[in-house]
Amino acid sequence: xxxxxxxxxxxxxxxxxxxxxxxxxxxxxxxxxxxxxxxxxxxxxxxxxxxxxxxxxxxxxxxxxxxxxxxxxxxxxxxxxxxxxxxxxxxxxxxxxxxxxxxxxxxxxxxxxxxxxxxxxxxxxxxxxxxxxxxxxxxxxxxxxxxxxxxxxxxxxxxxxxxxxxxxxxxxxxxxxxxxxxxxxxxxxxxxxxxxxxxxxxxxxxxxxxxxxxxxxxxxxxxxxxxxxxxxxxxxxxxxxxxxxxxxxxxxxxxxxxxx
Numbered sequence: 001x002x003x004x005x006x007x008x009x010x011x012x013x014x015x016x017x018x019x020x021x022x023x024x025x026x027x028x029x030x031x032x033x034x035x036x037x038x039x040x041x042x043x044x045x046x047x048x049x050x051x052x053x054x055x056x057x058x059x060x061x062x063x064x065x066x067x068x069x070x071x072x073x074x075x076x077x078x079x080x081x082x083x084x085x086x087x088x089x090x091x092x093x094x095x096x097x098x099x100x101x102x103x104x105x106x107x108x109x110x111x112x113x114x115x116x117x118x119x120x121x122x123x124x125x126x127x128x129x130x131x132x133x134x135x136x137x138x139x140x141x142x143x144x145x146x147x148x149x150x151x152x153x154x155x156x157x158x159x160x161x162x163x164x165x166x167x168x169x170x171x172x173x174x175x176x177x178x179x180x181x182x183x184x185x186x187x188x189x190x191x192x193x194x195x196x197x198x199x200x201x202x203x204x205x206x207x208x209x210x211x212x213x214x215x216x217x218x219x220x221x222x223x224x225x226x227x228x229x230x231x232x233x234x235x236x237x238x239x240x241x242x243x244x245x246x247x248x249x250x251x252x253x254x255x256x257x258x259x260x
Contacts, residue, residue, distance in 0.1 A: 049076070049100050053111065056096040060089040064217040066144045070094070077217070078108045079147065082139040092116060095132050104143050106150055111138045146212040148231065148256035153177075156231045161195060161204045164243045170250055176232050180206070182219060182257070192248070193230055200227070205247045209235060211254040218257050231256040 058072030067077050068086040078098060080086055093116035098108035114132035159176035161169050170176065180193040190207050197203030219228070235251040243249055 049073075049108070051100055051102065054098050054100055054108070056098055056108075057094070059093050060086075060091060062217075062221040063087045063090045064220050065213040067214060067217040069221055070096070073108070076106060076108050078110050079144050080110050080113070080136060080138070081142070081144070084136050088135075089113070089115065099141055104147065104149060107143055107147055109138065109141055109143065110136065111141075112136060144214070146214045146255070148212070148214055152256075153231070159232075161197070161249065164204050164247055164249050165240055167237050167240070167249075170234055171237060173234055176234060177229050178206070178232060179227060180230050181226055182228065182230075193232075193252075193254075196227065202247070204249045206232070207238070207248055207251045208254055209251050212256065215254045215257045222257075222259065225259065228257040229260055230254055231258075 056070060056073060058070040060068050061071045062069040063086040066079050066081070066084075066086060068080075068089055069077060078086075078096070095114040095116075097111040099111055100108055112134065113136035114134050117131045117133050156175045156177040157173065159170060159173065159178045163169070178193065178195055180195045183192040183194055185191040185208075190209065191211065193206040193208060194202050195204040195206060215230075222228070232252040232254055235253065237250045238246070238248045
């Protein structure tokens, strides 16, 4: 009986070792297959930008009016001039010539745009056909007038509304920055900024008379977020006797909206 028990234990040990070895080999093979699969799917590479004219190739992921964003160029917006509508480029593969100027560090000015005529850049790589059609040539090299520079943020002081009846919190402040949610206007009513106070509770509302195209572009570009820092030019206050019911405190023009 002792011999049989010893033989059984040895057999079990050998079987366990074999299973562990088989499992290790299988895991190793899967890891190699995963690595090979990752190599087969090239990852988009970010492009280096230098002062002056640059060649850019990529896919347009967000666009509105004069502005658009290419996935391969994180950190930059691209602007067009004239009557060209950048929204026509959405989801298309493009070849661009863009101008970089350190005076507008987050903005590239498109000088020419070509659009992939059929399929995608990946299809073109497979078929060898790489046909692009010219759709835009710059009218000038100036940034759009509503472009909001990073340098301009320092001119806007953070606004804190302690009480909707306390007009001194905002009157005479001019340029301010406020954390808020954007509520689009509907049925002829203006858009509203729902100002966020402690614990993100609504502390007041601001009536939006105008919002720049650049700010609207950023709201679309950052559509996965619902809270922004809005940069405002304060206008007239709402009469005190109307504030208690609506929580609306003043009118403003929005010049920019971002995550900070």
